[in-house]
Amino acid sequence: MAVELFIQHNSTIQFPVVEEGARLTLERKGTPGKLEFTIIKGPGLNFAEGDPVKLTVNGTAMFYGFVFKKKRDKGGTIDVVAYDQLRYLKNKDTITEEGLKASDLLKRIATDFRLNLGTVEDTGYTLETIVEENQTLFDMIQSALDETLMNTKQLYVLYDDAGKLTLKNINTMKLNLLIDEETGENFSYESSIDEQTYNKIKLAYNDEKTGKRELFIAQDGAKMNQWGVLQYFEEVQTKTGASAKADALLKLYDQKTRKLTIQNAFGDVRVRAGSAVVVALNLGDIVTNNYMVVNKVTHTFKDNEHRMELDLI
Numbered sequence: 001m002a003v004e005l006f007i008q009h010n011s012t013i014q015f016p017v018v019e020e021g022a023r024l025t026l027e028r029k030g031t032p033g034k035l036e037f038t039i040i041k042g043p044g045l046n047f048a049e050g051d052p053v054k055l056t057v058n059g060t061a062m063f064y065g066f067v068f069k070k071k072r073d074k075g076g077t078i079d080v081v082a083y084d085q086l087r088y089l090k091n092k093d094t095i096t097e098e099g100l101k102a103s104d105l106l107k108r109i110a111t112d113f114r115l116n117l118g119t120v121e122d123t124g125y126t127l128e129t130i131v132e133e134n135q136t137l138f139d140m141i142q143s144a145l146d147e148t149l150m151n152t153k154q155l156y157v158l159y160d161d162a163g164k165l166t167l168k169n170i171n172t173m174k175l176n177l178l179i180d181e182e183t184g185e186n187f188s189y190e191s192s193i194d195e196q197t198y199n200k201i202k203l204a205y206n207d208e209k210t211g212k213r214e215l216f217i218a219q220d221g222a223k224m225n226q227w228g229v230l231q232y233f234e235e236v237q238t239k240t241g242a243s244a245k246a247d248a249l250l251k252l253y254d255q256k257t258r259k260l261t262i263q264n265a266f267g268d269v270r271v272r273a274g275s276a277v278v279v280a281l282n283l284g285d286i287v288t289n290n291y292m293v294v295n296k297v298t299h300t301f302k303d304n305e306h307r308m309e310l311d312l313i
Helices: 085-090 102-112 137-152 221-227 242-253
Strands: 003-009 012-014 022-027 034-040 052-057 060-072 077-083 092-101 117-120 126-136 156-160 165-169 174-179 186-192 200-207 212-219 231-235 257-266 276-282 287-302 305-312
Touching (some): 092 137, 102 117, 102 165, 276 305
Parallel strands (some): 117 165, 174 276
Antiparallel strands (some): 003 012, 022 287, 156 165, 186 257, 200 212
16 A cells, blocks of 8 residues: 655755554535644654645545644654644634535635635535625535525535545445455444434524514424423524424434444545445344444554544444
């Protein structure tokens, strides 16, 4: 396995000696890609915060980002944390816009904050208004993607593809990769109604002209009897489409959440957060033999081996 890591300082490209155990962590929502590694301080090694870092595995560029943290000890090693471009989406701003799609919003933010764009698929749905005050860029984009999901049933994933911000429909991210009892060393499985499960949706619209409040409710009586009332509440800015939005939210949230963690699986350079892999496992309450989405993946390169830990939903 050929793992290559370089740091560029000004115009000098350096290939430092990396101790075993570089880790690359990628998450599906609201978190930048993170590369952690330890290098041995050698003669002539010189780098600073903000310097570019690139990780290539067997010829595939897996990460391109920038040094954000350095920590050294008297033993002569330096712990480094680098993040990809998504780190800059933690910046806060205020935006008021009309008639943009989520993909347009991403392009505009990329221009304003000098970020490199790769493939940005057209999200197709035009948002009536975008009003975001003092919000992170991550939250702005996620809100636009959430609204697109509710109105079109299409889920998009934002990620950094080795230095290029990329937005893709999750349906295009399926891999012909099987996870079963042979390929994963261990797994843990959790089903829950504790987070992100709602069987009653209540949306409120305040009509400023009449001073009255209108309510739009969608609920599942059978699940309310089974689980008790688990209510989602939101104030909406317009009553247009509010009833359809309540129905869409109920469809999205009226179910158990299932989380599956696979430990120490054989590594695959194609796997990133948002990828879908085939899982064939007996989990007790269900036997899976279908695609599950990678919510988070940690790739570890150690002892000339590539392993990964997967959080699947």
